[in-house]
Amino acid sequence: MSFLPQSFSLGHVASIAVTLLSGVAVMFLRLRASNRPTTMRKIIIPPLGMSTGFLMFVVPETHVPLTWALVAFAAGATVFAYPLIRTSKLERVGEEIVLKRSKMFIFILLGLLIIRLLVHDAVESKVSIPQTGALFFVLAFGMIVVWRIAMLREFIGLKRVKQEEYG
Template sequence: MSFLPHSFSFGHLASIIVTLMSGIAVTFLRLRASNRPTTLRKIIIPPLGMSTGFLMFVVPITHVPWLWGLTAFAAGATIFAYPLIRTSKLERIGTTIVLKRSKMFIFILLGLLIVRLLAHDLVEQVITIPQTGALFFVLAFGMILIWRLAMLREFMRLNRDRKEYR
């Protein structure tokens, strides 16, 4: 007799563990990057690198309806990007631009991770694990892309202001 629910699988456990480890790693990296000089390259590279993940859709098992994908992207771009944009501030210090860390940033990232884990379990009851992973990738891409575009806009404004006051 097993104490685990019938719907539990070790793939599910592995998914939760990988998600938690990834979330902790991202949180740690974001905290280390804060209050350090940033560049155009440091802002643009993460979404470009992440975009290679769309190659997963070459595999048919990850295919989802277009409307689902667009909805996931829209949720990431609006609901999940907003707190990141609000807690990420670029500031000019001398000749460099730095990302100033908000005290709420760590709580926002942890909150987003918890919401993702809870929503993941709900979605996984309706569609397959690979499709769930694909939808959450699209959601995360929407979040990262919009967040980084907001940072890019602020970075360009700060650079433009510096040049105007020379």
């Protein structure tokens, strides 16, 4: 006799466990990266590296309607990116520009993880697992691209101020 509801399979539980472990790992890495000097390269590389994930769409099982992909991207770019932008602040410390994390940053990441888990089940009940993965990838890509563009604009502004002071 299982302690899990009938709708839960071992794969479902494993998926949730992997998602939670991945989320905790990302939170740990984000916290470690805070208050350390950043560069334009450190801001740009994550979305560029992540963009290779679009190769998944070579596999027909991952194909989703374009409108679904656009909605997923828009949700990531607006709803999910906004709290990250609001809780990420670049500051000049001497000669360096550092990312100062808000005390709310960890709670925002945790909240986004919980929302992702809840929405994931709803989406997965309507489309296949590969399509669900594809939609969440597009959502995450929209989130990281917009967040990093905001960081890049702030970084360039801080660099410009530095140049004007000493230029």
